Amino acid sequence: MSDTRLALRVDDHEGISVLHLDGELDLATEHIFLRACDQLLARGHAKIVVDVSRLGFCDCTGLGAFIAVQQQAELWGGYLRLVGVRRQLAKLLRLAQLVDTFPPYTDLQHACG
Numbered sequence: 001m002s003d004t005r006l007a008l009r010v011d012d013h014e015g016i017s018v019l020h021l022d023g024e025l026d027l028a029t030e031h032i033f034l035r036a037c038d039q040l041l042a043r044g045h046a047k048i049v050v051d052v053s054r055l056g057f058c059d060c061t062g063l064g065a066f067i068a069v070q071q072q073a074e075l076w077g078g079y080l081r082l083v084g085v086r087r088q089l090a091k092l093l094r095l096a097q098l099v100d101t102f103p104p105y106t107d108l109q110h111a112c113g
Contacts, residue, residue: 005029008036016112017045022054025062033062037069037080046078049111053084063096070101083111 006029007022017040025033040048048069052058070080085093085104093099105111 006032008032010036010040013049013108013112016047016049018049018051018108018112020051020054024057025055025065026057026059027061030061030065033065034068037072041069041072041076044076046073046076047112048073048078048080049105049108050080050082051084051108052082052089053086055086055089058089058092060092060096063092063098066102067098081105081111083108 005024005026009020009022011018011020019033019036019040021033023029037048040046050066066080066082073080080102082089082102083105085102090104093102093104
């Protein structure tokens with residue numbers, strides 16, 4: 001699933017859904033991310049890891065999308081975790097005081113563990 005500013009690919013890693021984001025997550029593209037997560041949750045996939053290593057930009061709308069999915073996943077006994085957090089997103093998470101909510105995982109093995 002993609003548009004000109006955000007490409008998204010979903011893989012399965014030992015029963016955990018891994019979403020690979022490439023591009024920008026903002027007001028113009030959040031619907032792509034939210035739709036993909038809604039589809040996963042509707043199929044009972046509540047453990048979601050988002051690979052943001054190729055995410056070039058994320059704003060407060062993107063953070064809001066992460067929070068919304070995290071809350072929905074928790075209702076189903078799951079979670080949303082971020083892996084591959086780079087400098088810009090790490091700074092945004094710190095400024096928004098969301099580091100405890102989304103601790104940065106360095107690799108897929110740790111995020112899925």
